[in-house]
Amino acid sequence: MTRRNDTVPVAVHLVAVWLAGCALSAVQSQAVLVGLFAGSLPWAAGLLAVVAALAVALLALLGRVANVAPSARRAGPAAGREGLAQDAPGARVRAGVPLTAGRAGLWAWAAGVWALGTLGAAAVVVGYRVDHLETALPVHLAGGACYAVAAALFVPGARVRLGALGTAAALAAGGGWAALDATRPPTLDEWIAANGVDRAMLRLGDPPPGWTVQVLGASEDGFGADYERAGSPRLHLGVARAGQDHRRADAAGCPVPLGDPVVCTDDGGGRLLVAWGGDRPYRELRLDAGGLVHTVTLDGPGADLAAARRILSLLRPATDAELAGLTELPMRR
Template sequence: MAGTNEAGRRAAHLAAVWCVGGVLTAVQLQVVLIALFVGVAPARGGLLALGAVLGMGALAGVASAAHTIVPRVRRPRGRWTWTVSVYVSGTAGASAAAVVNFEINHLENALPLYAAGGSCYALAAALFLPGTRFKLGSLGAAAVPTEHSVTLSDSGGTWQVEVYSVGRAEAERLSAETGTAEKVERYLVRFWRAA
């Protein structure tokens, strides 16, 4: 029963981050659109900074509620580390989703963008949950259809890719015990031109 309770708290935490991320995506889209029409550079910068401060404030509220399931939040400065990391990662993902959304429907319907933006923030937050990094990476790799090759921008070709990992079990153990597992897991990424 404890495992089910823990899974429920994690799901609720990620759902809260998804909701905040969706609203944050909507607000940031409006801030960027307004900033594009403001002619004065300092005002434009002020608008963008205001959007970032409001976004991080909302995420900090979620972080303070997550101290029981996110070990990093319990450490000194951990709440702000989590907040800034989730904000930056989520905003980067939401920005990429906005570009894709613009390419597909020219922002005629932004609702899918808000849902996708919320998902980017939730995925960033999930990376801080103990024992979920590998599962999310696997899920993400499985969800992206590929032909075992990738196209690198400005390279003029298609490449084969292999990724190896060492130290996953130790990283999960340390993350669960101490809330951090920095410099434990190592990766080797190999790529070569596809035939």
């Protein structure tokens, strides 16, 4: 068992494993991503094997250091190999991890910690991919904790091992709850709040007769929907805040062309018709109102301009039923 005066060395050992585990979580997750995009299975397998070998070697180094407790260092050369684990015959083990006293045990410990820690860290990374966190730092900190818990399972003493098992159970329960919660369909209000969407931008125009509308998506920067009718080019409505378009424009709001010709026409009712030339000409019908810019894009010469005008003339807040499809899109948590 571990004596009370060995608590600090054991704690230092586990903190060192945690820090190393944070680095291993980051490096190995990146190695997996590189391997997935490598396009060559042998190359990817070789890369992962090299990274795993280096990870086990790093843990073996930590295990070797952990075995040399302060009391063992004081035992002196005369104690020989046994001095690393005990002060005198019959004395209790003072080293943090007695298993690492021998070479075979050291590598077995390193491999065991790597296998258990990597299994836990992989589960954390998968949960991170599901939850769409903005930064990976908390993920790698939690991944490092998995390695520390795995190392604690090899530390002598029932209290330490029970604590490690309890921590592992808590991490597993928390991860399971997070994964279950991530699979639960969010409500519309939850989705809008989580993605930072301004409800004021969620505006649609009543579809003209024979047309259907489909909401495509929403974000902090804008909102978009498509209007479709059999036999007609689709119309796309985009809503954004005024001033968000940083392209140069003249006093009338017409974009200054950088290459292809641009022709702007006052369409009445506060609308501006912008015709873009070039190899793939298209038109935009714009309406600035209430601090928002509503733009209907007309693809191709056969697009229905009258329908676009009707959409902009009947703008209103989108209903929850029309926005229901947003909850099927990715959501930040």
